[in-house]
Amino acid sequence: MDSLSDVFGAGIGILCLLAMFFLAFMFLYMAVMNIVDKFKPTSKLMSCESCGKTISTSAYVCPHCGQHYGTSSAFDSILVCLFCGLLFLFLGLHVVSLMLEEYGYNLLDIIKGWFI
Ligand SMILES: [Zn+2]
Numbered sequence: 370m371d372s373l374s375d376v377f378g379a380g381i382g383i384l385c386l387l388a389m390f391f392l393a394f395m396f397l398y399m400a401v402m403n404i405v406d407k408f409k410p411t412s413k414l415m416s417c418e419s420c421g422k423t424i425s426t427s428a429y430v431c432p433h434c435g436q437h438y439g440t441s442s443a444f445d446s447i448l449v450c451l452f453c454g455l456l457f458l459f460l461g462l463h464v465v466s467l468m469l470e471e472y473g474y475n476l477l478d479i480i481k482g483w484f485i
Contacts, residue, residue, distance in 0.1 A: 386464050389460050389461035390457070392454075392457045393461060395454075396450045399450045399454075400450035403446055403447045413426040417433060418436060419431060419436035420436065422434075
């Protein structure tokens with residue numbers, strides 16, 4: 370028999386699970402977009418904040434006035450996004466495996482079953 374608090378708890382659990390997979394997807398998506406941005410040859414131009422001359426968006430330093438732009442941090446943000454994405458994905462899968470264990474299933478056995 371399901372008590373009201375069990376139903377409520379399961380609802381919160383499923384919401385948390387969906388949020389985790391959503392965050393995992395968002396972080397991995399951002400990581401992929403950062404990688405695409407970083408490695409595709411870019412011809413985008415912008416105005417320098419300091420001197421107003423036209424420079425490449427991939428420029429780390431303005432060639433006209435020496436204004437610095439933090440494009441070197443893109444690699445860090447890729448790593449952070451990948452790390453967070455995989456972390457949330459792992460947490461989500463861990464919760465799924467805990468839920469399956471409640472019903473007597475083992476996630477690893479199920480996954481093995483798909484490949485064997
Ligand atoms: Zn400049």
